[in-house]
Amino acid sequence: MSDGSLAGHVALVTGSGGGIGRAAVLEFAARGASVVGVGRHPDEADALRAEAEALGGAYLHITGDVIEPGTAASAVTRTLEQHGRLDTLVNNAGVGMYADFVDATVADYDEIMGINMRGTFLFTRAAVPHMISQGSGLIVQVASQAGLQGFPREAIYCASKHAQVGFSRALRRELQPHGIKVGVICPAAVRTSFALGRGRDEESLLHEEHFLSAKDVASAIVFMAAQDKGARVTEVSMISLGEAL
Template identity: 35%
Template sequence: MTSLNDATSDQRTAIVTGAASGIGRAIAQRFATEGMAVVCADLNAAGAVKLAADLSAAGHRALGIAVEVTDEASVAAMAARALEWTGRIDTAVANAGVMVEGDILSISLAEWNRALQINATGAFLTARAVLPHLLASPAGTLVFTASTVGLVGMKGTAAYSASKGAVVALTRQLAADFASRGVRVNAVAPGAIRTPLSESQFRARAADDAEFESLLQQVIGRYPISRWGTPKEIAEIVLFLASDRSSWMTGQIIPVDGGLLELR
């Protein structure tokens, strides 16, 4: 298998949005250990900077910056800062997102718009900002974080499902548009991943620790591999999609879901 830093290339630069915690944090850490220079971007600027400092202290090359993925100027500034830092962008992971729960009769228009703005428009703006630079890379790759609920219907996730369905469609469309120009575009579709964000959502629903654990078990009960997934498990698949190891793949949506979609 070809390393991300093979003997014929300089160190590659990756941007990861939503990098301050959860899946994004795990992706940034995994890219760094693989030898990439990593731009850790997040609305939580302090968290992004702290992650970059930790990676740098461990001997990796990392930069932490703030980004608001729904703001075109902020996303453009993120790409410009990455170029200023290393002079190249080889990989971008459009991972920043938000969960909005509720069926279509219970959510507000503001909640609907929030899900679409952050998850779908944020992915669009990130892709548009980095694609000119990915085209200049000898092996440009773009990876989106989609979701299993963007592939099948699940109860109580109207806005989230619609926004992640848009990410799925955008992945395939960009793959078709840019395959002949040397940029590969794929997506990972996680199932239930235990992160600080997902835990906080279940904590908010639970009256006590016992109910919290019961809610977590209810989720696990739907999965053939009867446990929650981990951010590190998603990061490994994203690394594969970003690397030369997947060099003949584009337009793919890879479920990483404990068998949920195929075996339930």
């Protein structure tokens, strides 16, 4: 049952098939919002739609790869066709790798920077003109503590997340005169399949107290979206009580 606090709100969420993205779809739906999700796997869409509708929201799935300009353009166009507006863009799709830098390849670099930063750029570029026209909007980047500090065996991932943070800080100032808010969320480790990335195994996820939940991060995203028109939450740093950072 929706609580109605975001009734009429329209959100576009990338990486909606699992983890933080899926949790964000359901958190928005529980507030009565309509959500358009972007993911690579269409077979996940029906179950997610059913859950969103059961919570009192609505869900439309777009299948595509976030590194392709056509996916971003199509997702924004479909959102506007379906709902007539776009209130919140959540750039959540991401990939991680945990390995010694000397073992990294050019392909690793291109994949990580492509999904994490190119995807963010493409979807933001597609959404901003419409948000300027409507005189409002929120853009949320799901970055990481790796966007605020450096971690060994995560150099490329850290670079991509630092890029997201810098991108957000610059856009926040540029888009403020148009009534558009820009925020970035920097969670530490989150207990999802993403936490494994490449280079970790299930043993590394055994300590529950060291991890946030996907719902923790989704709640922060929706908190940003629920602020009054004149209020902005620009950066959220999230760390579990059990993690020593």
